[in-house]
Amino acid sequence: MxxxxxxxxxxxxxxxxxxxxxxxxxxxxxxxxxxxxxxxxxxxxxxxxxxxxxxxxxxxxxxxxxxxxxxxxxxxxxxxxxxxxxxxxxxxxxxxxxxxxxxxxxxxxxxxxxxxxxxxxxxxxxxxxxxxxxxxxxxxxxxxxxxxxxxxxxxxxxxxxxxxxxxxxxxxxxxxxxxxxxxxxxxxxxxxxxxxxxxxxxxxxxxxxxxxxxxxxxxxxxxxxxKLKEESFILYLEGPVTAPLDLEDFSYKLLDAYTLEVVLSHGKTLHRLFDLLNRQAVTVLSIRNKANRLEELFLTLTGQSVEPS
Ligand SMILES: Nc1ncnc2c1ncn2[C@@H]1O[C@H](COP(=O)(O)OP(=O)(O)O)[C@@H](O)[C@H]1O
Ligand SMILES: [Mg+2]
CATH class of the missing domain: 3.40.50.300 (P-loop containing nucleotide triphosphate hydrolases)
Known part of the structure; x- marks a missing residue:
């Protein structure tokens, strides 16, 4: 070894x-x-x-x-x-x-x-x-x-x-x-x-x-x-989700019956996601971009890198 x-x-x-x-x-x-x-x-x-x-x-x-x-x-x-x-x-x-x-x-x-x-x-x-x-x-x-x-x-x-x-x-x-x-x-x-x-x-x-x-x-x-190319969204739904969703290759997780977290990886669009949800009669009331801990840290890092040290 x-x-x-x-x-x-x-x-x-x-x-x-x-x-x-x-x-x-x-x-x-x-x-x-x-x-x-x-x-x-x-x-x-x-x-x-x-x-x-x-x-x-x-x-x-x-x-x-x-x-x-x-x-x-x-x-x-x-x-x-x-x-x-x-x-x-x-x-x-x-x-x-x-x-x-x-x-x-x-x-x-x-x-x-x-x-x-x-x-x-x-x-x-x-x-x-x-x-x-x-x-x-x-x-x-x-x-x-x-x-x-x-x-x-x-x-x-x-x-x-x-x-x-x-x-x-x-x-x-x-x-x-x-x-x-x-x-x-x-x-x-x-x-x-x-x-x-x-x-x-x-x-x-x-x-x-x-x-x-x-x-x-x-x-x-x-x-x-x-990982940095991925973005996560929280979707707040009108009605509860009671059966598994078919979101093709979007990975998702139900935070509760009315709240869905979806990862948007490179090359995927929100348009496509909404299309899939629509077909399953899932109505989205609002959407929020989930801030990523990593991205936040990088913002701090990049912010600091432009200052002379
Ligand atoms: N000799 C020292 N005595 C007391 N505190 C220190 C000393 N050296 C570093 N620190 C403190 O330890 C922390 C880590 O510092 P440091 O290892 O120099 O970080 P970095 O190299 O990532 O900027 C900081 O809060 C710094 O103020
Ligand atoms: Mg140092």
Missing amino acids: IEPALSIKSLSKTYRNDVVALDGVDLEVETGDFFALLGPNGAGKSTLIGIATSLVNKSAGQVRIMGHDIDTHFSQAKSKVGVVPQEFNFNKFQPVLEILTDQAGYFGMGRRAARDAAEQCLHQLNLWKRRKQTPQELSGGMNRRLMIARALVHDPELLILDEPTAGVDIEIRRSIWDLMRRINEDKKTIILTTHYLEEAERLCRNIGIIDHGRIIVNTSMRKLLE
Whole structure:
């Protein structure tokens, strides 16, 4: 059996100020996946990542990275994961090559091996020409690439990026997308946090949606998009329904004898639905569009994504 890249069970986190950031999270990300963790600001994304990368202490629960428990097999777990944090945290005055060499050394490589790994990584990420420069001399896009290089220098199997495209212009965003795709094609598992649905849609195979410290959706991107295309309606009827209705391939449910809920999936029309109801002498008094929890959440998310962060 192949171990999942990340396995989280009943994970909770309460910060010292009594803020509950994670409230019983269960989540599994399979090896090789490109996974999106989508959620609005304050949902708990960075806390989850902080715990998975041993930067934040959890309050309760269990986390495994490639099968290694972060409590009982700390150093194995740590060596398998690379993280690109939400905020820049370099020494601005240290040359790029040294930053990467130090990072490799921090993962236990000898000086020579660390230097080789750093050089190779700079070539791969198109930063070789910049090796003697310092972060304060680099553009925003290059610094983002440097963050990714630093996360990859010890050759982890799982790469986690915490909102790597928040607040960057479209050109840099595209180049980060390409880079992440390449890394995933290179057999590394990727977990990306974002509050852009569009970004998750373009890149990711599977998705978890987190809100108020809870996972509210965990599915494949394809299924989620299909679900978003569906619309539900509540129909209030004049008389009671006493026998099963024939609504062909509309799926429906009777909430009570006078209230019908119908799902309108892609390509189906209300006209057709009313036609079928008419034939069975069912008269509709009024109709209401049933707001979908998911759609509401996405509105919030999309609303936030247009603001600079
Ligand atoms: N170090 C901290 N101390 C106290 N509360 C925190 C700390 N870090 C995050 N929080 C709170 O925990 C919640 C989740 O935050 P975070 O994990 O950063 O969410 P996200 O990354 O999804 O925006 C928020 O309410 C935030 O204010
Ligand atoms: Mg965050």
